[in-house]
Amino acid sequence: MIPGPPRTAVGTPIAAIANAVYHATGKRIRDLPITLDKLL
Amino acid sequence: MQPFQYVRADSPDQAVAAARGGDAGYIAGGTTLVDLMRLEVMRPRAVIDITGLALTAIEDLGGGAVQIGALATNTEVAYHPLITGRFPALSEALLSGASPQLRNMATVGGNLLQRTRCPYFRDGVSPCHKRVPGSGCAALDGYTRSHAVLGTSPRCIATHPSDMCVALVALDAIIHTQGPQGDRAIPIADFHTLPGDHPEIETVLAPGELVTRVELPATPFAARSRYTKVRDRASFSFALASAAIALDLSGGPGGGTIRDARIAIGGLATKPWRARDAERVLIGQPATLDVFRRASAIALDGAAPRTDNAFKIELGRRTVLRALQRGAS
Numbered sequence: 578m579i580p581g582p583p584r585t586a587v588g589t590p591i592a593a594i595a596n597a598v599y600h601a602t603g604k605r606i607r608d609l610p611i612t613l614d615k616l617l
Numbered sequence: 618m619q620p621f622q623y624v625r626a627d628s629p630d631q632a633v634a635a636a637r638g639g640d641a642g643y644i645a646g647g648t649t650l651v652d653l654m655r656l657e658v659m660r661p662r663a664v665i666d667i668t669g670l671a672l673t674a675i676e677d678l679g680g681g682a683v684q685i686g687a688l689a690t691n692t693e694v695a696y697h698p699l700i701t702g703r704f705p706a707l708s709e710a711l712l713s714g715a716s717p718q719l720r721n722m723a724t725v726g727g728n729l730l731q732r733t734r735c736p737y738f739r740d741g742v743s744p745c746h747k748r749v750p751g752s753g754c755a756a757l758d759g760y761t762r763s764h765a766v767l768g769t770s771p772r773c774i775a776t777h778p779s780d781m782c783v784a785l786v787a788l789d790a791i792i793h794t795q796g797p798q799g800d801r802a803i804p805i806a807d808f809h810t811l812p813g814d815h816p817e818i819e820t821v822l823a824p825g826e827l828v829t830r831v832e833l834p835a836t837p838f839a840a841r842s843r844y845t846k847v848r849d850r851a852s853f854s855f856a857l858a859s860a861a862i863a864l865d866l867s868g869g870p871g872g873g874t875i876r877d878a879r880i881a882i883g884g885l886a887t888k889p890w891r892a893r894d895a896e897r898v899l900i901g902q903p904a905t906l907d908v909f910r911r912a913s914a915i916a917l918d919g920a921a922p923r924t925d926n927a928f929k930i931e932l933g934r935r936t937v938l939r940a941l942q943r944g945a946s
Contacts, residue, residue, distance in 0.1 A: 612849065613847070613857060613928075613932065614762075614932070617928055617931050617932060617935075
């Protein structure tokens, strides 16, 4: 079991990737995984 | 793995003779056969080693045509100047597949006979008409994201996995074989069969018939050919959709009239798929985005999706469009 603070590392990159996808495609994907079919 | 007899052949004649007993598999790079034998999905009685045969050459046939030996590796073909210069779609298709290690082992002959990646075929236990005819098809109501939407049958929706074969369809390749009945030449479009009632049969090859070489004829469209592949990862991944296109244009880059065209589709069909109706939309028309859109819009006509793969129809259209745009630029 990982204690609390290190777990911030789990969510942050996901949000960053989702933001990058939004920047690249204009599509806000709010459920994981971000797959190609959601971007069509 | 099931026990099997191992035979090393020194000539195509010997190899074909050794396969006469039936239920034999030729082994070259082994990148498909060894995997599937370990999984016990394929259980040949005999494995005939053909790696010693003199079928590795890539030769200029003159007049623009090229011949590739069945034992030439994917790597050798992909980087050969005769291929990169005259048949770029074939080079692009080969380099988009697998990994460098696999491309160094895998051969052109084996690539033609690649088996599907359908997980229900490969798991060795699910009902699968391709693995055990008559047993059923777990894919029909299973997870179908990777499955075919074109050329399917009520008994099989497994996708043909090869990139190379899609490029060969766009290049009008001819497959030369040697079998118990002698030699023959098979146009690539006739080489693979639709699953229909017999998904266990995937090509027109007779038992023991050996692929010896692939001929790439000189065509006015081969030089302007491209392969575009869309997948979940940037490398080492099978196509969700791919397109090989070839264009013969009367003008320079980005302009002129389309004199002839080829469109082949991968990742979406049970065999390497030629979109002839879409080709007809292009011929005689100017090479413009609008014309390419009209052709790609009908390239997937006849597609029949299952639960998880309907998105691949639109993905396929866009992949064809992207490939055509790349070809014209």
